Amino acid sequence: xxxxxQIRLLETMLRVRKAELQLAIMYKNGKVPCAAHLYEGQEAxxxxxxxxxxxxxxxxxxxxxxxxxxxxxxxxxxxxAEVSAKKTGCCGGKGGTMHLFMPEVGVMGTVGIVGGGIPIxxxxxxxxxxxxxxxxxxxxxxxxxxxxxxxxxSLNLAALWKLPVIYIxxxxxxxxxxxxxxxxxxxxxxxxxxxxxxxxVTVDGNHVDEVYAAMETAVARGRAGEGPTLxxxxxxxxxxxxxxxxxxxxxxxxxxxxxxxxxxxxxxxxLIANGAITExxxxxxxxxxxxxxxxxxxFADASPYPEPESALLLSGNPA
Amino acid sequence: MAxxxxxVEALREGMRQEMERDPSVFVMGExxxxxxxxxxxxxxxxNLFGIDRSRDTPISELAIAGAAAGAAMMGMRPIADLMWIDxxxxxxxxxxxxxxxxxxxxxxQVKTPVVYRMTTGKSKSNAAHHSGSFYSWxxxxxxxxxxxPSTPYDAKGLIISAIRDDGPVIYLEHKLLLNNRGEVPEEPxxxxxxxxxxxxxxxxxxxxxxxxxxxxxxxxxxxxxKEGVSIEIIDPRTLMPYDKDTIxxxxxxxxxxxxxxxxYRYCGxxxxxxxxxxxxxxxALKQPPRQLTTMHTTIPFSPPMEDYVFxxxxxxxxxxxxxxxx
Numbered sequence: 001x002x003x004x005x006q007i008r009l010l011e012t013m014l015r016v017r018k019a020e021l022q023l024a025i026m027y028k029n030g031k032v033p034c035a036a037h038l039y040e041g042q043e044a045x046x047x048x049x050x051x052x053x054x055x056x057x058x059x060x061x062x063x064x065x066x067x068x069x070x071x072x073x074x075x076x077x078x079x080x081a082e083v084s085a086k087k088t089g090c091c092g093g094k095g096g097t098m099h100l101f102m103p104e105v106g107v108m109g110t111v112g113i114v115g116g117g118i119p120i121x122x123x124x125x126x127x128x129x130x131x132x133x134x135x136x137x138x139x140x141x142x143x144x145x146x147x148x149x150x151x152x153x154s155l156n157l158a159a160l161w162k163l164p165v166i167y168i169x170x171x172x173x174x175x176x177x178x179x180x181x182x183x184x185x186x187x188x189x190x191x192x193x194x195x196x197x198x199x200x201v202t203v204d205g206n207h208v209d210e211v212y213a214a215m216e217t218a219v220a221r222g223r224a225g226e227g228p229t230l231x232x233x234x235x236x237x238x239x240x241x242x243x244x245x246x247x248x249x250x251x252x253x254x255x256x257x258x259x260x261x262x263x264x265x266x267x268x269x270x271l272i273a274n275g276a277i278t279e280x281x282x283x284x285x286x287x288x289x290x291x292x293x294x295x296x297x298x299f300a301d302a303s304p305y306p307e308p309e310s311a312l313l314l315s316g317n318p319a
Numbered sequence: 320m321a322x323x324x325x326x327v328e329a330l331r332e333g334m335r336q337e338m339e340r341d342p343s344v345f346v347m348g349e350x351x352x353x354x355x356x357x358x359x360x361x362x363x364x365x366n367l368f369g370i371d372r373s374r375d376t377p378i379s380e381l382a383i384a385g386a387a388a389g390a391a392m393m394g395m396r397p398i399a400d401l402m403w404i405d406x407x408x409x410x411x412x413x414x415x416x417x418x419x420x421x422x423x424x425x426x427x428q429v430k431t432p433v434v435y436r437m438t439t440g441k442s443k444s445n446a447a448h449h450s451g452s453f454y455s456w457x458x459x460x461x462x463x464x465x466x467x468p469s470t471p472y473d474a475k476g477l478i479i480s481a482i483r484d485d486g487p488v489i490y491l492e493h494k495l496l497l498n499n500r501g502e503v504p505e506e507p508x509x510x511x512x513x514x515x516x517x518x519x520x521x522x523x524x525x526x527x528x529x530x531x532x533x534x535x536x537x538x539x540x541x542x543x544x545k546e547g548v549s550i551e552i553i554d555p556r557t558l559m560p561y562d563k564d565t566i567x568x569x570x571x572x573x574x575x576x577x578x579x580x581x582x583y584r585y586c587g588x589x590x591x592x593x594x595x596x597x598x599x600x601x602x603a604l605k606q607p608p609r610q611l612t613t614m615h616t617t618i619p620f621s622p623p624m625e626d627y628v629f630x631x632x633x634x635x636x637x638x639x640x641x642x643x644x645x
Contacts, residue, residue, distance in 0.1 A: 092426040101425035113416050119382045123389020153382035314423050316461045318560030
């Protein structure tokens with residue numbers, strides 16, 4: 001990986017982290033009308049995966065999808081404005097935190113049903129193949145969705161038809177409140193790829209270099225028409241399932257331990273050690289991300305709410 | 320004089336002509352390939368269009384429905400065959416939460432032009448898992464359109480319109496109608512979604528009936544004619560959105576409404592007809608509007624019991640007579 005890529009990955013992770021922390025504050029201040037599911041601690045996955053994608057590649061994502069959208073190219077202000085329920089948001093306030101779209105940069109939707117985006121991404125891959133392109137589709141989902149029927153049906157279909165889809169299972173150890181070891185007896189979800197005749201790998205999802213390398217192989221396979229790949233990225237959900245979740249189902253010690261494996265700390269240390277950045281350049285990058293996020297929040301704050309009656313536009317209401 | 324062909328042939332011809340016209344149209348589902356589908360709806364498509372566009376799938380209703388929506392978002396126009404409406408329950412999230420809602424929640428940035436085709440309704444002892452008429456579930460999902468043709472002519476015109484529609488359409492094929500013959504032009508034509516057809520003109524009572532109930536009501540109407548009762552039969556053809564104006568104009572003319580619905584009574588299409596008529600034409604009604612539906616039960620297997628629970632021409636005629644007496 002060249003130095004420019006190393007720095008770009010760090011930059012993406014910082015932008016995602018800062019945006020999420022900003023939303024946590026906005027939620028506390030009543031600027032966000034619904035408890036959001038934040039992505040803190042999982043940034044290496046969005047960054048390492050989306051860095052390989054072009055604007056015409058597509059993703060589907062989950063209720064915890066803000067980070068994927070940013071990494072895929074959605075301007076932070078369009079995301080924060082949408083989560084703030086404003087007219088200027090990426091979906092004009094119709095979607096909100098769990099339903100973010102921007103097809104022009106390949107964000108084909110974050111969905112609020114666990115596992116719901118997996119068949120959609122599979123169909124996007126089907127269209128890409130039928131249209132004879134070398135585009136790829138990515139479906140982000142969690143360990144919870146990997147136990148849903150949509151996972152099984154979709155991966156079987158994609159492998160059968162050799163579709164250019166990369167399935168990214170972000171195993172953050174919790175499906176809402178239920179720990180992964182209470183959900184499946186299998187230690188690694190990556191091995192499920194073999195059940196469908198596709199490569200399945202498990203990587204440390206807090207190490208962006210590992211994620212990046214796994215995705216490099218998967219994207220090349222997808223673009224070459226060789227079929228799908230399952231990549232399990234092991235990580236940890238630092239925050240509760242949603243903002244305000246007391247998370248009594250796990251210990252504070254467990255969370256504190258996980259914080260020691262912070263993906264940004266890891267990558268920052270790596271880049272300082274190899275001379276790609278200095279502590280000063282890191283501070284400058286961090287300040288730049290702060291500035292972008294502050295501007296985005298101000299944009300959202302200054303934006304109007306949608307007109308109530310615009311609720312019926314596109315609704316299918318026969319009138 | 321147009322040809323007389325069967326319902327299933329008309330449906331097949333409509334799909335074939337659209338696939339010839341538009342390369343983004345394709346069929347996917349379990350058995351749509353060389354087998355040509357359960358009732359031969361896609362017979363010979365593999366020879367005409369190849370296995371990619373007449374695409375067999377595993378029995379994965381959820382993935383069929385979702386992949387069709389995903390492909391549609393990318394500019395394809397899939398026809399997803401789920402075989403039986405009863406099987407659509409395995410795909411409800413993808414149809415009702417995804418395909419129906421993604422255009423709305425994306426604020427119009429994506430479109431999901433999928434036709435979800437399913438057979439529907441009573442047949443011969445198909446029993447509990449192959450006899451459903453669950454169209455009201457789809458009517459209750461904003462973002463979906465619901466189409467139920469009752470004649471070969473309507474089957475062709477409506478499938479063409481459904482394929483060309485930019486949103487998801489539920490297209491229901493009644494099993495008892497598939498072999499019925501009727502006049503069908505050879506050239507492609509559209510029947511606009513949301514436009515009813517007056518299947519029979521009459522003066523005394525309006526029956527709103529869909530699918531096979533339209534045919535049953537026609538049989539009843541012939542008997543009633545001999546008794547001096549003239550009924551008008553309106554087939555909405557599209558249940559969402561439905562043609563309120565045509566239905567109301569008929570009810571205002573006759574002063575009586577009977578909704579004959581193969582679905583269930585509670586919160587169904589029939590109850591919607593009664594409610595809508597009461598809300599909008601109360602002043603014109605000579606009688607309380609009524610509905611005749613399938614009884615509120617799981618569909619039994621044994622023919623005497625099966626026949627008992629569905630509306631039939633005799634029962635329709637009795638309902639009409641009782642409304643004409645007072």
